Amino acid sequence: MTFAPLSSDFYGYAENLLTDREKDAIMAIREWGEREVLPVIGGYWERAEFPAQVIAPLAELGTLAFAWDETKPFENSAVFRGFVALELARVDASVSTFVGVQNGLVAGTLALTGSAEQRAEWLPKIASAEVIGAFGLTEPLSGSDSARGLRTTARREGDSWVLNGSKRWIGNATFSDITIIWAKDEADGQVKGFIVPTSTPGYVATKIEGKISLRSVQNADITLTDVVVPESLRLQNANTFRDTAAVLRQTRAEVAWAAVGTAIGAYEAAVAYAKQREQFGKPIAAHQLIQEHLVNGLGNITASLGMVVRVSQMLDAGEQRDEHSALAKAYATSRMRETVAWARETLGGNGIVLEHHVARYFADAEALYSYEGTREMNTLIVGRAVTGEAAFV
Template sequence: MSFAALESDFYGYADLLTDRERDALADLRAWLEADVKPIIGGYWERAEFPMQVVRPLADLGVLSFAWEETRPFENSSVFRGFVALELARVDASVGTFVGVQNGLATGSLAVAGSREQRDEWIPKLASGEVVGAFGLTEPLSGSDSARGLRTTARREGDEWVLNGEKRWIGNATFSDITIIWAKDEADGQVKGFIVPTSTPGYAATKIEGKISLRPVQNADIVLTDVRVPESLRLQHADSFRATAEVLRATRAEVAWAAVGTAVGAYEAAVAYAKDRVQFGRPIASHQLIQDHLVNALGNITASLGMVVRASQLQDAGTLRDEHSALAKAFATARMRETVGWAREVCGGNGIVLDHHVARFFADSEALYSYEGTREMNTLIVGRAITGQAAFV
């Protein structure tokens, strides 16, 4: 499949990719357009996840590109960012599944797992044989997870006993394992655990009534005397620093997904404007419509420049928390503006699923908040600017 640059990539950032990377993106885009885009509206409306996408995502390499144990060819962080963009451009919920499976769950193993744990679990996650989830956020602890974590871990011989609750955990209603982050009662430090979801005392309940990312199966998790062996403790996670390292990379990926969501809404609005006739001509010929579209493209182009640079810093090993935080805060804010303009271009038709814009409009609200709210990310950047922490 030959690669064609997106018209929304106005400055041609995809030219930074290798031929092999562009070929892989072309294959992914073709599958998304043929097999996901036509069906996803129904799954969104029913709040169901299309489980049939998991195996093709694995076959396309989407779940394995980042990891030395499984990657099919050498690739860059910019390429992997474009993968996140392509996914969100068609559906942010499918993109979120990948972000949880590949970024948070597998990323936890890559950052904090032992060699033996990596060798055992990363290939299973990359193939889709095992579905993973990431249990950090709690009912009373979201933005203050670093200090406010209430889930506890107590060591008893060669086992750990986990107790607590988690909330908003993506994939958790059908995951095979969940990475649970808990505070060690002995030393007060945050540690990570690979918890098979079949373990007695583990219960996950789907969160109902969402208006955003409806196919994503977020769950409330209750852990009641859940026993896991020492062999399932992430061996290199001895403080919240390991958790933060996982989030640093995935926060940048969410920024890419925000750009993809904006691109999807923008492209749908352009198509609608060309087809919709009012006052005897397509509304694409109206000045106010063109103004909305140009503003949207400007947001996309500015955000794309920021996330590309963040990915280059990641490849160079110089990406810092404030780099990811600024990209996430900026890109999601510009996304929120962009989907609003796209909905406005479509008028009343912008609130129905037929033209896709309504889905992007609603889904943007989740991306705006998860992996750190805009306010929390501005405080991370503000601390870097001033040297003063202003979190409380």
């Protein structure tokens, strides 16, 4: 399969950094997304439905748990995994988010905090999509302060745990088979993780309605009322919030990659529109102000891509710290927000209708800007690193 560099990858990162096998995998994902997802996703977005038919192909393409020894289809780099997130978000951020939850948050949690037995049991099921997962950390009254502010509790009773509390904004949760629930142990006050089958009595997930962003993602409110979980489903290596943070450090960088992909999707749609839309007797692409919008967007994409590439290289080298992924997430999502706005402006009135795709990217960018750590919180994480002073409230 011949690798075709994206015109938006202006400095040729993918061409120069990916192996031939990684390039083949990227092209398979790109061709599938452009053929099967892009033509239909607007309707699903408008109806606030998730296209369930994409799940099996995503598993076949090897996107659902490709970082771990038990399930990775071939040796691959963190840079490659970032380009997978980019390619998926370039087509649709909701599909990219589904993969981010299944592959990053759920598989990542199982791989980093599960026992060897738990890894062996659950990771292959996640990779094949036999089991769909969700990640339950955020709560109605606890988001950025999850390290200290979790209100969901876990109480040990013999060989079981009893969970009580609530979660909010939990992606995939309306149709997941399991949800990773993070709860504070009543005995020692430490955050622990649990694999909770969604069929467990007392577990209720209710879809959040009325969203204007990532409408195809099935976010839910979850209530846990005396939910009994056996000790065998407690994540054996998740004993403090530091273990939770180890998962988020990795996934935060992939959200930055998805932000670059979202910006690219909007940018490419704007370039295509500008070439065919005529005003004053010529394509609007020939007008100076339109070219400025496009070049500004390309500059944002190129700068952000350089940052996320380096962060992923640091992950491969074991050098990535919280502040590194935090800066990438804060910067890339901010530049994405600007880029999708310039794309929308390039299309004029047509920029607010789904037909030309830009409206979807424009709206979806708002969710990526906020989840996996707001710009403000990631800024403070970096600020603490550069000053030595914690400015958290």
